[in-house]
Amino acid sequence: MTDHVCGDRGEERVTIPDRCGWMPMALGWWLLLAFAQAGASVAAGDVPDRPVVEGSAQAGSYLLTERHRQYLIQRGPLRLCVDPDWLPFEAINPAGVYIGIGADFMALLARRGGLQLELVPTRSWSESLTRIRDRDCDVLPLAMKTPSRSEYLDFTRPYLETPSVIATLGPQPFIRDLAEVADRPLGIMAGFSFVEIYRARYPGIHLVEVSSYEEGLTAVMEGELFGMLGNMASIAYSLQRMRNTELRISGRLIDDSRLSMASRNDEPVLNEILEILVATISAGDRQRVLNQWYAVRIDMDENGPILFPLVLVAGLLSILLIFWAYHLYLRNSMLRQSNARLLQQNRQDALTGTFNRLYFDERLQHAMALARRRRLKLAVAMLDLDHFKQFNDHHGHALGDQCLRQISGLMRDMFQRETETVARYGGEEFVILSEDGSPEQFARRLEAFRQALKDMPLQYEGEDIQLTVSIGLWVAVPSIGDRPADFMRQADDVLYEAKAAGRDCLRRREREESVSTGY
Numbered sequence: 001m002t003d004h005v006c007g008d009r010g011e012e013r014v015t016i017p018d019r020c021g022w023m024p025m026a027l028g029w030w031l032l033l034a035f036a037q038a039g040a041s042v043a044a045g046d047v048p049d050r051p052v053v054e055g056s057a058q059a060g061s062y063l064l065t066e067r068h069r070q071y072l073i074q075r076g077p078l079r080l081c082v083d084p085d086w087l088p089f090e091a092i093n094p095a096g097v098y099i100g101i102g103a104d105f106m107a108l109l110a111r112r113g114g115l116q117l118e119l120v121p122t123r124s125w126s127e128s129l130t131r132i133r134d135r136d137c138d139v140l141p142l143a144m145k146t147p148s149r150s151e152y153l154d155f156t157r158p159y160l161e162t163p164s165v166i167a168t169l170g171p172q173p174f175i176r177d178l179a180e181v182a183d184r185p186l187g188i189m190a191g192f193s194f195v196e197i198y199r200a201r202y203p204g205i206h207l208v209e210v211s212s213y214e215e216g217l218t219a220v221m222e223g224e225l226f227g228m229l230g231n232m233a234s235i236a237y238s239l240q241r242m243r244n245t246e247l248r249i250s251g252r253l254i255d256d257s258r259l260s261m262a263s264r265n266d267e268p269v270l271n272e273i274l275e276i277l278v279a280t281i282s283a284g285d286r287q288r289v290l291n292q293w294y295a296v297r298i299d300m301d302e303n304g305p306i307l308f309p310l311v312l313v314a315g316l317l318s319i320l321l322i323f324w325a326y327h328l329y330l331r332n333s334m335l336r337q338s339n340a341r342l343l344q345q346n347r348q349d350a351l352t353g354t355f356n357r358l359y360f361d362e363r364l365q366h367a368m369a370l371a372r373r374r375r376l377k378l379a380v381a382m383l384d385l386d387h388f389k390q391f392n393d394h395h396g397h398a399l400g401d402q403c404l405r406q407i408s409g410l411m412r413d414m415f416q417r418e419t420e421t422v423a424r425y426g427g428e429e430f431v432i433l434s435e436d437g438s439p440e441q442f443a444r445r446l447e448a449f450r451q452a453l454k455d456m457p458l459q460y461e462g463e464d465i466q467l468t469v470s471i472g473l474w475v476a477v478p479s480i481g482d483r484p485a486d487f488m489r490q491a492d493d494v495l496y497e498a499k500a501a502g503r504d505c506l507r508r509r510e511r512e513e514s515v516s517t518g519y
């Protein structure tokens with residue numbers, strides 16, 4: 001994953017990943033707007049007046065060759081054309097002074113190379129480009145290299161980078177690729193390098209050239225333009241100057257502005273000189289220049305109107321994040337609950353709420369393996385209501401259902417040890433598994449259940465109803481080769497004997513033993 005510079009404070013770069021999330025973006029904007037605030041103060045006159053272009057002529061500087069020095073002496077001052085309204089990068093202030101980051105770098109190089117500089121005032125960047133093309137000036141301190149400009153300019157290596165962004169009205173989905181909005185009217189500074197680059201890359205793009213960022217941003221606010229394209233620092237600076245809180249930076253574009261010094265290409269020696277001087281810009285130099293323009297000054301009185309909405313947005317985003325985390329937590333716990341419910345439903349008999357046959361068979365298999373290892377007696381009781389068909393026929397299926405629910409409730413109440421499993425095995429047939437290794441006691445409790453059911457008061461339309469149950473109990477220490485089905489068949493056989501013996505009784509059989517007639 002590549003990193004793009006989202007904010008640049010001298011050599012100390014604040015980088016965020018290519019897929020910039022909203023949080024780093026918000027932080028980036030906060031910093032940039034704060035930085036733009038500093039720029040505004042400078043434009044308002046915080047910076048002491050300086051000569052039209054700073055720099056002392058130290059002809060014979062050790063950095064340049066004799067040929068370079070001779071050239072500079074012979075040609076006289078280098079004439080600069082600049083963007084008159086592009087703070088914090090560069091501007092011409094009302095006193096006619098060239099100010100901004102470009103001015104400071106230019107002054108630095110003038111001192112080092114012994115350059116004499118002279119500003120050629122223009123009213124716009126387009127005019128500056130025209131004038132250097134016409135050779136009315138010699139150098140552009142800050143310019144991006146493009147194919148068409150290369151026809152009349154030479155460029156040094158880039159020495160300043162700034163992210164490209166789009167500003168739109170109100171919240172928009174985050175724009176990552178200009179192609180997403182290329183068919184809508186987009187403002188861009190007239191004559192800017194990206195006009196050429198975007199037109200070549202997105203043939204149908206609807207670019208509207210404007211003469212200043214503020215003009216473009218105002219058109220966005222009034223709905224005439226969908227968005228304004230430009231570098232982050234300039235847009236942030238203009239938004240601050242306009243005291244605008246309705247427009248948003250809603251996209252970071254892949255192209256960053258890589259700014260170089262440009263010079264007329266009919267005098268290539270000029271580019272050689274600038275290239276040598278640009279190469280001398282050290283990390284410390286860059287930091288000193290940028291610090292002056294990127295200083296973060298927070299004065300609540302002055303910045304309140306701008307900072308307050310930003311702090312509000314950051315607060316809202318934090319709340320949104322917390323809400324989202326809580327929402328996920330709720331969703332997860334609901335999911336866990338519904339999984340648990342599904343599992344339960346998978347195990348439960350819908351009518352009676354006891355375990356179902358599926359679960360019982362699993363449980364029995366597990367219990368048999370355990371009892372086999374421990375040499376413990378396992379007891380399986382099969383219980384079948386007597387003459388239930390008759391009951392249904394006489395009282396109706398609904399009452400039959402109600403009885404089944406009541407009987408299973410009684411069963412669960414009486415057999416609720418951890419070692420016991422009660423399940424409805426089918427129709428009016430129930431099973432109880434006992435794993436505690438004491439079948440005698442289990443048999444006694446089964447008998448108590450049989451009696452309790454018989455005594456259970458059931459009434460229907462004033463008529464007393466009595467239900468009885470037959471129970472077959474099979475007891476054995478599971479041996480190798482025993483399967484759950486064998487155990488159940490044995491229990492069923494004993495139940496059959498109980499039915500044959502007249503119903504309403506318990507019959508018990510233990511492995512290697514004959515059927516007992518009681519317990």
Ligand SMILES: Nc1nc2c(ncn2[C@@H]2O[C@H](COP(=O)(O)OP(=O)(O)OP(=O)(O)O)[C@@H](O)[C@H]2O)c(=O)[nH]1
Nearest residue numbers: 384385386387388389390392397398400401427428
């Ligand atoms: N109400 C109700 N009846 C059921 C349900 N499942 C099975 N039955 C009934 O249970 C009765 C079982 O009848 P049989 O198998 O002949 O047994 P029985 O009448 O109980 O006779 P013995 O078992 O020999 O004493 C049938 O009438 C089934 O319809 C159920 O979920 N609800």
